[in-house]
Amino acid sequence: MFLFHPRVLQRLVRRHLGDDSPNLTIPPLGHYLMPREVLLIGLEDENPDALAIIEGLNLPDPVILMPMPSAQELAAAASEHWLRRYWGHRFEAEVARAWQAARADNQDHATFGARGLVRVIGERAFHEARMLLEQDRRVVLDLDDETLCRQWVGFVTYLRYFVPGARAYFFPAIRDWDRLDRWLKDSGLDLPPPRHGRRWPQLLSRSRPSGFDGAPDYEPELPLNLPFGRNDPDLADGANTILPLLAKPAPTFVGETRAGTSPNRMAAESDRMAAQIEARCREALRQASALTRKPGWPASVWRDLAERLTPAMDLLATLLDRWSARGDSAPPGWVPAARLHLFRHGVQAAFRAEMAGRYGAALRHLCMAAHRYRDMT
Incomplete structure (x- = not known):
């Protein structure tokens, strides 16, 4: 995982997606998975000194790139805020990379790729997922379906651990979260439910910043009387301890x-x-x-x-x-x-x-x- 200045990160992403697209807009992304060879070629122009160091490392493929916060942003919020934010983006990227590696190893895109996801959640929910990720600037516009599926799996897994109970509110078109959890488990993403015991997934523990002792999650106020979360097993099993504001x-x-x-x-x-x-x-x-x-x-x-x-x-x-x-x-x-x-x-x-x-x-x-x-x- 490497931190880059946001402008440098945008130029590297643009190079990866194609410099010949003048109307391509790169939003301020929280993370980006870039093929190793593309990163090395891009650094030849951006920072040859850094390339001389990175070339000697045993880099995974793809490489996780994240934006470096500015001094003004660091001064405007507590260090705990930034460490938890970094942890969340890193965990989301690690899940997406593990998902991509599993699909490449198993060659099961038909079952656990974009088409398999559409069969589980439906066309309408898949369209809603694309729209929300694009509007919240978590992905670039017009991603192919397979890459969008990878990024969505990472984001939903991030929500489950860092904002437990909120995933159904982000994606109300998904009606059967239990079926989706079984599909994720069958794909190899067998993670323990949030807040059940003290065992954390390996990806969550590995991405945790050194020196940070806090927990990944926090408790947002969610209107539990709305129908969105009624079929979310995390809420039904009591994994989420959130109370509505008037119940405080x-x-x-x-x-x-x-x-x-x-x-x-x-x-x-x-x-x-x-x-x-x-x-x-x-x-x-x-x-x-x-x-x-x-x-x-x-x-x-x-x-x-x-x-x-x-x-x-x-x-x-x-x-x-x-x-x-x-x-x-x-x-x-x-x-x-x-x-x-x-x-x-x-x-x-x-x-x-x-x-x-x-x-x-x-x-x-x-x-x-x-x-x-x-x-x-």
């Missing part, structure tokens, strides 16, 4: 009990604050839902400014929360207002992504909005 425990508020304040009065004050926060969140949700498809230029300018300021506001509010938790004073009054703005911004971003047909991005923004709701409570 009642909000609790951090702070010392003031001298002379009775427990009943503290409970009443807590209930009043919880009701006030819930009312403000409902109003923010209503405002965020009232989007227009063609906003005026003042709204567009304000939206762009808010998007640029959101990471800084989130970081500052988190730091103030930690500072207040160690002391006796409550956080400044603007911190809840900032949290509310971040919640509203997340919902708005989710609605815009849904309008654009980028449903995976919409789900991610909704998860972020749910986390910010918990920060307020």
Whole structure:
């Protein structure tokens, strides 16, 4: 596996797919599987010094290429975020490469290639898979069916371990996930279910960054009353511990009990604050839902400014929360207002992504909005 500057990676991918395609658009990919010989030829022009080193290595075929995050991106998020993101992309690429190697060794493309996948999930679901992977910029446009099948298998396996329970929400056209799991197992991709025991798949353990002690998964807020996940064995078997937002425990508020304040009065004050926060969140949700498809230029300018300021506001509010938790004073009054703005911004971003047909991005923004709701409570 090699890290490259994103621009260099795009040029290498373009060289692989064909320089004679002037309209070819290369999105910012999270990873790319490149044939070994193509990589070595491309490095002759891009970086001859690196080629002199790489030529002496026993490289697998294909080679995993990943983009290197910039210094600005590294500074905007915690190291844990980037390590988990790197782990997820690396695991997804390792699964896709193992899948390709198994098909080449067994020569069973008819059963476990694109045509076999279509027989399992149907033409409509296969078309949905292509559309979502392209819209979320996980693959280049107009991939051949076999390569798309390989990338989709890697992505679905990534979802199962890094966002457990969410795969049916990404691909609602798939109605029988149990049948798909049997097909993956028969193909040789026999991986243990997520969150069952402590045994991790070998590919998951091997791709884990050194020095990172966290788990691969996290718990997004999923609306479990929707029909998408009802036929997902991971949810049915209790492998996923996600609860809907309204099923979370009642909000609790951090702070010392003031001298002379009775427990009943503290409970009443807590209930009043919880009701006030819930009312403000409902109003923010209503405002965020009232989007227009063609906003005026003042709204567009304000939206762009808010998007640029959101990471800084989130970081500052988190730091103030930690500072207040160690002391006796409550956080400044603007911190809840900032949290509310971040919640509203997340919902708005989710609605815009849904309008654009980028449903995976919409789900991610909704998860972020749910986390910010918990920060307020």
